[in-house]
Amino acid sequence: MCRWEVVLKNTTRLCATKPIVTVNGKFPGPTLYAREGDNVLVRVTNHVQYNVTIHWHGVRQLRTGWSDGPAYITQCPIQPSQNFLYNFTLTGQRGTLLWHAHISWLRTTMYGAIVILPKKGVPYPFPKPDKEKVIILGEWWKADTEAVVNQAMQTGLPPNISDAHTINGHAGPVSNCSSEAAYTLHVEDGKTYLLRIINAAVNDELFFKTAGHEMTVVDVDASYTKPFKTDTLFLGPGQTTTALLKTDKGTGKYLIAISPFMDTIVAVDNLTGIGFIRYNHTIAFTPATLTTIPPVNATSVTSVFSESLRSLNSKKYPCNVPLTVDHSLFFTIGVGINPCATCFNGSRAVAAINNVTFVMPTTALLQAHYYGINGVFTDDFPGKPMIPFNYTGTPPANLQTMNGTRVYRLAYNSTVQLVIQGNSILAPESHPTHLHGFNFFVVGRGVGNFDPVKDPSTFNLVDPVERNTVSVPTAGWTAIRFRADNPGVWFFHCHLEVHTTWGLKMAFLVDNGKGPNESLPPPPSDLPKC
Numbered sequence: 001m002c003r004w005e006v007v008l009k010n011t012t013r014l015c016a017t018k019p020i021v022t023v024n025g026k027f028p029g030p031t032l033y034a035r036e037g038d039n040v041l042v043r044v045t046n047h048v049q050y051n052v053t054i055h056w057h058g059v060r061q062l063r064t065g066w067s068d069g070p071a072y073i074t075q076c077p078i079q080p081s082q083n084f085l086y087n088f089t090l091t092g093q094r095g096t097l098l099w100h101a102h103i104s105w106l107r108t109t110m111y112g113a114i115v116i117l118p119k120k121g122v123p124y125p126f127p128k129p130d131k132e133k134v135i136i137l138g139e140w141w142k143a144d145t146e147a148v149v150n151q152a153m154q155t156g157l158p159p160n161i162s163d164a165h166t167i168n169g170h171a172g173p174v175s176n177c178s179s180e181a182a183y184t185l186h187v188e189d190g191k192t193y194l195l196r197i198i199n200a201a202v203n204d205e206l207f208f209k210t211a212g213h214e215m216t217v218v219d220v221d222a223s224y225t226k227p228f229k230t231d232t233l234f235l236g237p238g239q240t241t242t243a244l245l246k247t248d249k250g251t252g253k254y255l256i257a258i259s260p261f262m263d264t265i266v267a268v269d270n271l272t273g274i275g276f277i278r279y280n281h282t283i284a285f286t287p288a289t290l291t292t293i294p295p296v297n298a299t300s301v302t303s304v305f306s307e308s309l310r311s312l313n314s315k316k317y318p319c320n321v322p323l324t325v326d327h328s329l330f331f332t333i334g335v336g337i338n339p340c341a342t343c344f345n346g347s348r349a350v351a352a353i354n355n356v357t358f359v360m361p362t363t364a365l366l367q368a369h370y371y372g373i374n375g376v377f378t379d380d381f382p383g384k385p386m387i388p389f390n391y392t393g394t395p396p397a398n399l400q401t402m403n404g405t406r407v408y409r410l411a412y413n414s415t416v417q418l419v420i421q422g423n424s425i426l427a428p429e430s431h432p433t434h435l436h437g438f439n440f441f442v443v444g445r446g447v448g449n450f451d452p453v454k455d456p457s458t459f460n461l462v463d464p465v466e467r468n469t470v471s472v473p474t475a476g477w478t479a480i481r482f483r484a485d486n487p488g489v490w491f492f493h494c495h496l497e498v499h500t501t502w503g504l505k506m507a508f509l510v511d512n513g514k515g516p517n518e519s520l521p522p523p524p525s526d527l528p529k530c
């Protein structure tokens with residue numbers, strides 16, 4: 001069992017020191033190493049004055065929904081001086097994932113990698129690498145991020161953008177703090193490195209580019225892919241890419257650049273985070289080989305990357321995409337504004353799915369469901385938009401959202417097709433949307449309005465990529481399919497924290513109330529109370 005102590009730690013970045021919330025005083029937090037099939041036990045004890053929870057992003061949590069972690073969805077938070085034992089088994093998964101705090105904006109500093117190795121004696125489906133490295137990308141604010149989000153919610157305005165993009169916690173030489181080093185991957189020539197790259201940023205989808213070296217992508221979101229080569233990865237927050245990198249340059253220093261894709265609508269965050277791949281670190285001064293960095297609006301780069309992803313779909317790792325559909329859903333997602341008397345300018349930024357802005361309950365939905373507590377949520381989440389319109393054209397004058405804590409019920413083991421359509425009510429934006437408790441298959445994507453007659457004929461039902469977070473393209477759509485084989489209450493939201501905060505979230509409820517497989521086991525006795 002791991003013991004994770006949530007503690008404050010004074011941390012200096014960009015010439016300024018602030019106390020941050022950490023696990024065991026580490027930033028980034030500890031890497032959780034395990035093997036497929038392992039039972040994971042992590043006792044989290046809260047020593048800070050904030051409420052906390054930990055989410056194991058992408059871990060299926062088959063029948064262990066109580067350990068999933070999103071505050072007020074599957075559990076009440078762990079209050080100051082309380083603790084909770086997360087207890088789950090890594091079933092049918094191996095690869096790279098991440099964990100992060102799942103309450104307010106604490107994940108800005110509380111995050112880390114999850115590395116799931118194959119079962120003992122089971123090889124990777126690609127040549128064995130010589131070395132493995134975790135590379136975790138993040139964002140850093142000089143200000144206290146709880147103050148940043150609180151101020152944004154009070155004024156109704158977008159929050160301040162971050163001051164740096166980080167690689168393994170290094171802000172690097174973006175300011176004139178000469179003492180801060182950039183992240184450096186020290187390499188030996190003639191080897192193969194397995195890079196486990198994770199986007200743990202808060203509000204930015206990111207490009208990850210390596211100068212002079214191509215990477216071979218072999219896994220995303222802990223699902224094997226057909227290998228393909230590229231020097232530019234595209235990762236939304238919550239997404240991971242595992243890639244092989246061959247070191248064949250003999251000597252030298254090569255730039256690693258991380259740069260944002262189409263950030264917030266109001267302020268574009270153009271900061272590039274940098275690091276290096278370095279041979280022969282004994283040579284003191286080596287000028288770096290640079291690379292061109294994709295521009296902030298490089299939509300074509302994101303499309304090429306997304307469309308190159310395919311499930312491995314081998315005999316050993318078949319692709320189990322559902323071929324029939326029981327629930328066919330259509331969700332519009334986007335950002336808008338609602339009137340607000342107390343806000344700056346009399347309006348506030350909101351975000352919604354099918355025009356519903358999700359309101360966080362004060363009791364966890366899973367508890368409310370399990371114990372039959374009335375008045376916490378309703379199960380009338382609309383499966384399609386209430387007012388259809390031209391989603392990517394000029395929106396109707398009045399598209400005020402309505403507040404609600406609504407869930408959508410899925411029959412246990414039913415198959416689901418969900419088309420997620422980005423709308424342009426305020427402005428078109430790309431949304432990395434994440435589903436808890438399942439992997440889904442990305443069967444289609446496109447620009448403009450989804451066409452229910454023509455577009456399904458283009459769906460890939462042979463080897464679609466399997467993942468837990470998908471970018472819905474700017475002014476476009478993405479179609480996913482999954483099997484609702486996991487009883488519980490499962491959060492679905494945009495993984496740009498600013499959009500989650502504004503209400504771009506909902507939950508699916510899966511529970512037939514019958515038999516041990518189809519319904520949820522009782523909660524652990526130490527489950528926190530609200």
Ligand code: C2O
Binds near residue numbers: 055057070100436493
């Ligand atoms: Cu990685 Cu609900 O989150």
